[in-house]
Amino acid sequence: MASPAARMFWRLEGLFCVYKPPGVHWKLVRDNIETTLLKGLNAAPSGALPEEVRFLSDPDSDREATKGLTLSAASVPVLSKHPLVTGPEFQHIKVGVGHRLDASSSGVLVLAVGNSNKILNNFSRTRVTRDYTLEGEFGTATDDFSYRGKVVERSTYGHVTQDKLDRVLAMLQGANQKALLMYSNVDMRSQEAYEMAAQGLLGPEGKSEPVLTGLRCVHFQPPNFTLEVQCLNETQKYLRKVVHEIGLELRSTAVCKGVRRTRDGPFTLQDALTRNHWTASDVMQAIRKYHSSKKTKTYSHTKTVDAAPEENLTTDSQQNETCDETAVGVIK
Amino acid sequence: MICYSDFTAKHLATEAKEDKDIEELSRADDVAYKSPLMPIRDAVPVTERQISLDLDPATEFSALEEISDEEAVRIFVPSAMPPASLSLRDYVDQSETLSKLVQLGVNLWKLEQRPNVGSMLLRLNFNTDVAPRLLFLKEIGVDDSHFGNIITRNPFILTESLENLQARVNYLKSKKFSSETVASMVSRAPYLLNFSVKRLDNRLGFFQQQLNLSASNMRNIMARLPRLLCGSLEPIKENLKVCEIEFGFKENEIQHIVLTVPKVLAANKRKLTQIFDLLHNTMEVPHHLIVKFPQVLNSKYLRIRERHLFLEYLGKAQYDPNLPNYISLDRLVSLPDEAFCTELALATLEDFHLFQKTL
Numbered sequence: 001m002a003s004p005a006a007r008m009f010w011r012l013e014g015l016f017c018v019y020k021p022p023g024v025h026w027k028l029v030r031d032n033i034e035t036t037l038l039k040g041l042n043a044a045p046s047g048a049l050p051e052e053v054r055f056l057s058d059p060d061s062d063r064e065a066t067k068g069l070t071l072s073a074a075s076v077p078v079l080s081k082h083p084l085v086t087g088p089e090f091q092h093i094k095v096g097v098g099h100r101l102d103a104s105s106s107g108v109l110v111l112a113v114g115n116s117n118k119i120l121n122n123f124s125r126t127r128v129t130r131d132y133t134l135e136g137e138f139g140t141a142t143d144d145f146s147y148r149g150k151v152v153e154r155s156t157y158g159h160v161t162q163d164k165l166d167r168v169l170a171m172l173q174g175a176n177q178k179a180l181l182m183y184s185n186v187d188m189r190s191q192e193a194y195e196m197a198a199q200g201l202l203g204p205e206g207k208s209e210p211v212l213t214g215l216r217c218v219h220f221q222p223p224n225f226t227l228e229v230q231c232l233n234e235t236q237k238y239l240r241k242v243v244h245e246i247g248l249e250l251r252s253t254a255v256c257k258g259v260r261r262t263r264d265g266p267f268t269l270q271d272a273l274t275r276n277h278w279t280a281s282d283v284m285q286a287i288r289k290y291h292s293s294k295k296t297k298t299y300s301h302t303k304t305v306d307a308a309p310e311e312n313l314t315t316d317s318q319q320n321e322t323c324d325e326t327a328v329g330v331i332k
Numbered sequence: 333m334i335c336y337s338d339f340t341a342k343h344l345a346t347e348a349k350e351d352k353d354i355e356e357l358s359r360a361d362d363v364a365y366k367s368p369l370m371p372i373r374d375a376v377p378v379t380e381r382q383i384s385l386d387l388d389p390a391t392e393f394s395a396l397e398e399i400s401d402e403e404a405v406r407i408f409v410p411s412a413m414p415p416a417s418l419s420l421r422d423y424v425d426q427s428e429t430l431s432k433l434v435q436l437g438v439n440l441w442k443l444e445q446r447p448n449v450g451s452m453l454l455r456l457n458f459n460t461d462v463a464p465r466l467l468f469l470k471e472i473g474v475d476d477s478h479f480g481n482i483i484t485r486n487p488f489i490l491t492e493s494l495e496n497l498q499a500r501v502n503y504l505k506s507k508k509f510s511s512e513t514v515a516s517m518v519s520r521a522p523y524l525l526n527f528s529v530k531r532l533d534n535r536l537g538f539f540q541q542q543l544n545l546s547a548s549n550m551r552n553i554m555a556r557l558p559r560l561l562c563g564s565l566e567p568i569k570e571n572l573k574v575c576e577i578e579f580g581f582k583e584n585e586i587q588h589i590v591l592t593v594p595k596v597l598a599a600n601k602r603k604l605t606q607i608f609d610l611l612h613n614t615m616e617v618p619h620h621l622i623v624k625f626p627q628v629l630n631s632k633y634l635r636i637r638e639r640h641l642f643l644e645y646l647g648k649a650q651y652d653p654n655l656p657n658y659i660s661l662d663r664l665v666s667l668p669d670e671a672f673c674t675e676l677a678l679a680t681l682e683d684f685h686l687f688q689k690t691l
Binding site for chain 1: 405421422434437439638685
């Protein structure tokens with residue numbers, strides 16, 4: 001029979017996601033979660049101390065002169081098992097982090113507890129897309145592409161229209177579509193490639209250069225604009241660079257004001273726990289929800305993950321012919 | 333195996349003296365249930381069991397044989413205490429001092445992680461070392477329930493001499509700290525009594541000189557945050573300079589802030605700067621308002637930021653007391669989330685959580 005804390009820990013093992021606030025390093029978020037989980041686990045009541053029979057010499061025996069040895073059996077608790085002596089039952093728990101988010105970006109951050117770190121590894125190896133919302137501003141260029149960096153250039157943006165922006169985005173997406181096919185390591189003239197493309201399964205295996213599978217402008221009000229991006233194998237720095245390049249492509253300059261991840265594989269904003277919900281009970285609830293959702297999906301789980309790039313593939317496959325290698329070179 | 337039983341017969345004749353040899357032999361015989369690493373004291377019961385299995389007629393101690401009380405008392409049981417150990421766990425059941433300390437609520441696990449503390453505790457005698465100090469603490473008015481906490485945080489109070497402790501308490505009383513205040517200061521800053529009178533005097537003088545406060549205000553601050561006296565003074569000096577030069581507060585303003593929230597002195601310099609930057613440059617709160625509500629410097633940066641952005645999004649971020657719909661800084665930071673949403677933002681808690689996910 002395991003202790004209450006151990007049983008609670010079994011219930012904690014699984015994946016869940018939190019909402020990382022901007023300006024906080026992901027390691028801080030992870031450590032914060034670990035300490036709150038440890039606090040929750042160790043607050044679980046520990047069982048009564050085991051007792052052992054010990055022979056104690058009677059202090060009030062009057063026959064001390066005769067023998068000096070009067071023992072009485074007594075059952076005393078074993079103090080060496082006392083929580084104050086052994087320390088808390090859990091001193092470390094493995095909390096793993098999925099795809100990272102750098103300090104200045106915010107959004108959904110997947111975390112895994114205990115044994116489910118293995119699942120997290122498999123999860124990161126499958127080809128899952130992630131959604132981002134990028135906020136950009138025309139008019140300046142900085143050295144690290146974010147608005148906090150040193151301004152290196154200023155420019156006008158009066159000539160930028162939504163039409164022009166959409167054209168650039170379409171071009172960029174086409175170039176990335178081409179790159180996606182290139183990284184997928186399948187002969188494009190084979191039946192296999194056709195079938196995979198029809199199912200939307202084409203894509204890079206494991207590590208590759210970042211690929212944007214979808215790119216859309218959702219809000220345009222110069223100098224501010226907001227982009228919605230689906231991508232593979234990206235870093236937040238790369239996404240900021242994309243905003244910078246879009247600015248250059250429009251004969252202007254742009255900086256990225258914010259990178260926000262709205263989806264990481266199957267984890268969406270709705271599931272994410274905000275900062276005030278980072279407690280053991282809330283995490284446990286989130287993990288229970290994850291387990292139940294996994295049960296209902298069963299076999300279709302991997303399919304739903306991979307289904308995301310499908311729509312983009314089918315809609316954009318026509319544009320591929322126009323863009324070629326040179327476009328990739330220009331953008332990167 | 334024969335060799336082994338021969339040896340056990342000899343062993344009975346000569347009494348347990350060659351335990352080591354038995355162990356060597358048994359290792360040579362490769363007895364399955366006897367690992368070479370097994371400590372010596374376990375050798376005796378194993379051989380006894382061996383004898384009963386061999387049905388040796390010369391057996392005197394059978395496991396089933398009843399023995400009288402006198403004999404039972406005479407059986408030598410080696411103590412289970414290892415001569416050296418990494419943990420106090422092995423000694424707790426045997427040592428009177430340690431078991432009494434556990435009953436007082438001292439966290440031995442925390443103490444044994446500090447260098448040399450474990451052996452120091454083992455060397456103490458409860459009646460002559462520990463009890464007088466506890467009685468002394470009780471005498472100056474410390475509540476019993478705090479003893480565990482005090483010793484967990486400062487085990488060295490048990491090695492300090494009673495005259496010294498008394499002298500330090502007398503010094504604090506001579507500085508017109510009341511006896512209840514001294515008791516609460518000792519229980520909240522256990523290291524206080526380990527500082528010599530001269531050092532305590534120096535430290536009190538330092539604060540007096542840096543802050544330029546009257547004696548009663550000084551006492552007020554020290555009574556509320558006694559750990560200022562025990563910690564390093566360098567960060568305190570630095571914080572004062574940060575307030576003066578970087579934030580641009582005047583001297584009387586700093587005095588007022590410190591008097592209301594002494595924790596500002598012990599706060600992290602970077603966090604203070606971060607909060608002040610947000611308050612002054614982003615929220616555009618003037619200095620005199622920050623001085624009026626110094627609690628904001630003591631709250632969490634992310635909390636202020638989230639709330640400010642939410643209010644700004646709703647168009648309610650108005651921190652000027654002369655204009656309508658004024659929101660005081662105090663209420664902004666001190667209210668819990670539910671009250672903040674209903675009273676200040678006039679929104680639901682769900683809206684606030686959703687808003688947090690858009691940052």
